[in-house]
Amino acid sequence: MSRLTDAHVALANEIIGRYPRPKSALVPLLHLAQEQDGYITRDAMVHIGELVGVTSAEVYGTATFYEMFKFEPVGKYVVNICGTMSCALMGSEELMHHAEQRLGIKAGGTTPDGMFTLEHAECQAACTEAPCLQVNYRYRYRLTPADLDELIDDLSAERLTHEIPPHGTVAKVRQHIPSHRGVGVVAPELVTESPAWLNGKAAL
Amino acid sequence: MSTTESHNEAEIVVDPNAVSMTINGKSVTARKGEWIIAAADRTEDFIPRFCYHPRMESVGMCRQCLVEVEGPRGPMMVVSCMTPVAEGQVVRTDTDIVKRAQEGMIELLLANHPLDCPVCDKGGECPLQDQAFSHGPGESRYVEEKRHYEKPIPISGLVFLDRERCILCDRCTRFADEVAGDPLITFTHRGNNTQVMTFPDEPFASYFSGNTVQICPVGALTAEPYRFKARPWDLQQQESTCTTCSVGCRTVVQSSRDEILRYQGVDSDPVNWGWLCDRGRFNFQSTNSPNRLSTPLIKTESGLVAASWTVALDETARVLRHAQPGSIAILGGARGTNEDAWAWAQLADALGVDMRDAQLDDGLPAEIFGYPNATIDDACSAATVILLAPDLKEELPVLYLRLRGAAEKKKIRIIEITTHDSGLTRYAWKSLQYEPGHQAETVQQMLSTPEMQEQLGRGSVVVVAGRSNLSEAAHHTMAVVDTIATTVSQVSVLPVLRRANVRGALSLGLAPRGSTDAAAILEASANGKVDCLILLGADPLSDVPDADLARRGIAGARHIIAIDTFLNNSSAHADIVLPAAAYGEKDGTTTNLEGRVTNVAQSITPHATSRPDWMIAVELAALLDHDLDILTLQDIQTRITQTVGGFDGLSVSVAVRKNGILVSVPPISPLQVHHDAAVKRNAYEFRLVVARKLYDQAIGTAMSQSLAALAPGAGVFVHPHDLERVGAKDGSSVRVSNTTRSVILPVHASVAVTRGTAFVPFNQKGVDIRELLQATNGVTDVQIANIS
Numbered sequence A: 001m002s003r004l005t006d007a008h009v010a011l012a013n014e015i016i017g018r019y020p021r022p023k024s025a026l027v028p029l030l031h032l033a034q035e036q037d038g039y040i041t042r043d044a045m046v047h048i049g050e051l052v053g054v055t056s057a058e059v060y061g062t063a064t065f066y067e068m069f070k071f072e073p074v075g076k077y078v079v080n081i082c083g084t085m086s087c088a089l090m091g092s093e094e095l096m097h098h099a100e101q102r103l104g105i106k107a108g109g110t111t112p113d114g115m116f117t118l119e120h121a122e123c124q125a126a127c128t129e130a131p132c133l134q135v136n137y138r139y140r141y142r143l144t145p146a147d148l149d150e151l152i153d154d155l156s157a158e159r160l161t162h163e164i165p166p167h168g169t170v171a172k173v174r175q176h177i178p179s180h181r182g183v184g185v186v187a188p189e190l191v192t193e194s195p196a197w198l199n200g201k202a203a204l
Numbered sequence B: 001m002s003t004t005e006s007h008n009e010a011e012i013v014v015d016p017n018a019v020s021m022t023i024n025g026k027s028v029t030a031r032k033g034e035w036i037i038a039a040a041d042r043t044e045d046f047i048p049r050f051c052y053h054p055r056m057e058s059v060g061m062c063r064q065c066l067v068e069v070e071g072p073r074g075p076m077m078v079v080s081c082m083t084p085v086a087e088g089q090v091v092r093t094d095t096d097i098v099k100r101a102q103e104g105m106i107e108l109l110l111a112n113h114p115l116d117c118p119v120c121d122k123g124g125e126c127p128l129q130d131q132a133f134s135h136g137p138g139e140s141r142y143v144e145e146k147r148h149y150e151k152p153i154p155i156s157g158l159v160f161l162d163r164e165r166c167i168l169c170d171r172c173t174r175f176a177d178e179v180a181g182d183p184l185i186t187f188t189h190r191g192n193n194t195q196v197m198t199f200p201d202e203p204f205a206s207y208f209s210g211n212t213v214q215i216c217p218v219g220a221l222t223a224e225p226y227r228f229k230a231r232p233w234d235l236q237q238q239e240s241t242c243t244t245c246s247v248g249c250r251t252v253v254q255s256s257r258d259e260i261l262r263y264q265g266v267d268s269d270p271v272n273w274g275w276l277c278d279r280g281r282f283n284f285q286s287t288n289s290p291n292r293l294s295t296p297l298i299k300t301e302s303g304l305v306a307a308s309w310t311v312a313l314d315e316t317a318r319v320l321r322h323a324q325p326g327s328i329a330i331l332g333g334a335r336g337t338n339e340d341a342w343a344w345a346q347l348a349d350a351l352g353v354d355m356r357d358a359q360l361d362d363g364l365p366a367e368i369f370g371y372p373n374a375t376i377d378d379a380c381s382a383a384t385v386i387l388l389a390p391d392l393k394e395e396l397p398v399l400y401l402r403l404r405g406a407a408e409k410k411k412i413r414i415i416e417i418t419t420h421d422s423g424l425t426r427y428a429w430k431s432l433q434y435e436p437g438h439q440a441e442t443v444q445q446m447l448s449t450p451e452m453q454e455q456l457g458r459g460s461v462v463v464v465a466g467r468s469n470l471s472e473a474a475h476h477t478m479a480v481v482d483t484i485a486t487t488v489s490q491v492s493v494l495p496v497l498r499r500a501n502v503r504g505a506l507s508l509g510l511a512p513r514g515s516t517d518a519a520a521i522l523e524a525s526a527n528g529k530v531d532c533l534i535l536l537g538a539d540p541l542s543d544v545p546d547a548d549l550a551r552r553g554i555a556g557a558r559h560i561i562a563i564d565t566f567l568n569n570s571s572a573h574a575d576i577v578l579p580a581a582a583y584g585e586k587d588g589t590t591t592n593l594e595g596r597v598t599n600v601a602q603s604i605t606p607h608a609t610s611r612p613d614w615m616i617a618v619e620l621a622a623l624l625d626h627d628l629d630i631l632t633l634q635d636i637q638t639r640i641t642q643t644v645g646g647f648d649g650l651s652v653s654v655a656v657r658k659n660g661i662l663v664s665v666p667p668i669s670p671l672q673v674h675h676d677a678a679v680k681r682n683a684y685e686f687r688l689v690v691a692r693k694l695y696d697q698a699i700g701t702a703m704s705q706s707l708a709a710l711a712p713g714a715g716v717f718v719h720p721h722d723l724e725r726v727g728a729k730d731g732s733s734v735r736v737s738n739t740t741r742s743v744i745l746p747v748h749a750s751v752a753v754t755r756g757t758a759f760v761p762f763n764q765k766g767v768d769i770r771e772l773l774q775a776t777n778g779v780t781d782v783q784i785a786n787i788s
């Protein structure tokens, strides 16, 4: 159970500064928390509420709306196998069975070593590459059971760390907005000048 | 009435906001901006609804209120709770299409509903049940398994949630966010899994949680004190007024088999808008408490023993008859009705009693009523509201709701002058913190800044004035109220003295004569000058801020007569205790903080042999050969209207009306405000702030089992930097001492507290801070030492 680290609080404040209202930063901060711990801890939700000025209940209400946010520890690699139409037609069911056998868990479960969580997913918008899956939201296309074995071997041996960071990391390259381009915490109705990025041009 | 032409013309002013439309062919006049459903509510055509609530923003969650509106392309379906009225609009609520739509909605809402009405508390008063009958299809096509959740889970000590019954109307969550400002319940999850929830393991700790139970249109939210107690059709109900504090919220008192089972809020437009606070809503439990006094008690060598009324009244009369002239004192009277107060004031007059005070040195002098009077509505529509008051969220919760709502809607600007952050601080336009004793400087400064001057010149200014700090002399507040009242134009004052009928009692004859207030009376008693001290529902040992003064006063009185519902700290010392009828056990009227008189109604027979206070006064007067010529409550009411200025327009039938009537009693004595120079605090000390929390050891709370546990307990709160200075850890024990005495309390860090001051909640379980307070001191300074 952990709150955001000091480094993450600094980042959080930068993110908050991008929005006219602090609570708009809620979802990005939830990602930050998930990156830090692999899932969203109770303390992190309390902390985020303090940072953006809403109650823990409001943080929880927003967070639970999204399936990508986890509230229990998950594996280092979350494997989402698509089961919607195109993938189903192209053998995703077999793929899922294979994954279950190979990892010794059912869809929804996590391996005892904490390496893998297996999930069934709805269409991931890669239907032309069916059957597909995502590992920590990084795509793998047109998989056969053998491909899946290979993927699991590689992941277990940590051979793909350069490409697939641990669960929770949204992007390896962090977006950075220089502070003068952030809107800053100002209620929109109080803003009289147009923001710096409009270079003095009036809004459309 | 003589009518002239010009009169006629004046009457035909056309309201520019009026909109004429038709609903089911009948023409209706509505107001621009109004929703169709609100306009329809003034006709006979009922539009079914679940999520719409006239006191909250519309959200269009349930779609039950669909109606047909004639549009350019023919009739179309709209939700009437979110469609504004328009000139010439044609609305139909009863066509076949509307019926089908409404039936369809009911069918959908019931798709996951458990239909467990036979075991549901709401059954019989449930909008879902009622409207499923009146506007539903009568059967369902759904055969699928329903959603299942753990049956009711407690979301606080007071409220249970049954998610299976919930129809996700967003009333409770909207109330928590929009009205109470405590968004501690929200919708969580998504789609079919959407549910109302708190943060995991964190209770819905809102002072207003009971309202969600009342407005939930299904049985999803139930209140612990009422669960499985009664069926709605078994309840008898009386409209009444809450007398837990002086806001005077309108209620219905519901009882069954001579036991009060529930209070529900009633919408009184000038007062509570239908809301109640939890303390007012649930403290009916104290009326039913087994600890109530049943018979008179008389002190003997073996303690207080039961006696008959005849013996006890005779004995009381004997004590009063033998008292030296001018040595009888009466404290209290603010917890009873206007009639109680008046009858006791008559008895006091007959006996020549000069020592009387309805307050216990814990309010403001009655002169506060001498300023132009503001109502709650005045405050909620003023340009500026200046708060010189205790934390309203803690002391007068529904007034807090009203002011918070007005500030949130940007109708008013609040300038708060406070010793620590209050519930309204985050809604205040400006919050100025001061150290007790220095409010005069803060106010002077405030009045001199151009920004403030501009604001104060914008229109009416209402000063909300009360006793914000019990460890500080009341005249400090009076002085700054006076400064503002005399320098700012368009000022009126809303006095926020807390005890329910303090305004009534002070206006009807229980105000101190001259400067002989409660503190002076207790001092006189300590000096042996009181032969008989009458405690009229008063408990000085618990309520007077100066504990030592109260103790000496009680010890010094030769005889004590207590009229009370419970044996409390003070009445336990009495020679004679007379059991009084409680709220809900007697009829009468009460006066709220703005001077509004409304009725309180008897719902059940008084407990055991207890009697209303007024009756006791009348009987004692008769025994003492001062017949008051009163037989009934009506006699008193007639006499009040005949003899008390300001009350002359009052008749009970008027007061029984929901909104009551406003009375204004001329000020009791001219204002004499003295302005002290501020006292300096030395750097090692903390200036003490002592104030009430909503839940404390007050008898009505302590004797209500669901509320008693909510009191936070004793402790001292200082700013985190000050805690560091003291060198103590949060939660550890510290010694708090003045020059003569000390108490040991747990210490807590709080950024809400101004640096250099220490905040201690009043009348909490544990060590009593009142040991350090002295009535003669203007302010109280203490040292805090780490002892761990």
Ligand code: SF4
Pocket (backbone or CB within 6 Å): B165, B166, B167, B168, B169, B170, B171, B172, B173, B196, B212, B215, B216, B217, B218, B220, B221
């Ligand atoms: S609990 Fe009741 S008030 Fe709250 S959303 Fe559900 S049905 Fe509506």
Ligand code: SF4
Pocket (backbone or CB within 6 Å): B242, B243, B244, B245, B246, B247, B248, B249, B272, B275, B276, B277, B278, B279, B280, B281, B396, B397, B398, B399
């Ligand atoms: S605010 Fe006062 S009058 Fe209203 S319900 Fe609460 S205690 Fe009763």
Ligand code: FES
Pocket (backbone or CB within 6 Å): A082, A083, A084, A085, A086, A087, A088, A122, A123, A124, A125, A126, A127, A130, A132
């Ligand atoms: S069906 Fe699998 S990605 Fe669309």
Ligand code: FES
Pocket (backbone or CB within 6 Å): B048, B049, B050, B051, B052, B059, B060, B061, B062, B063, B064, B065, B066, B079, B080, B081, B082
């Ligand atoms: S009452 Fe209109 S949508 Fe619910």
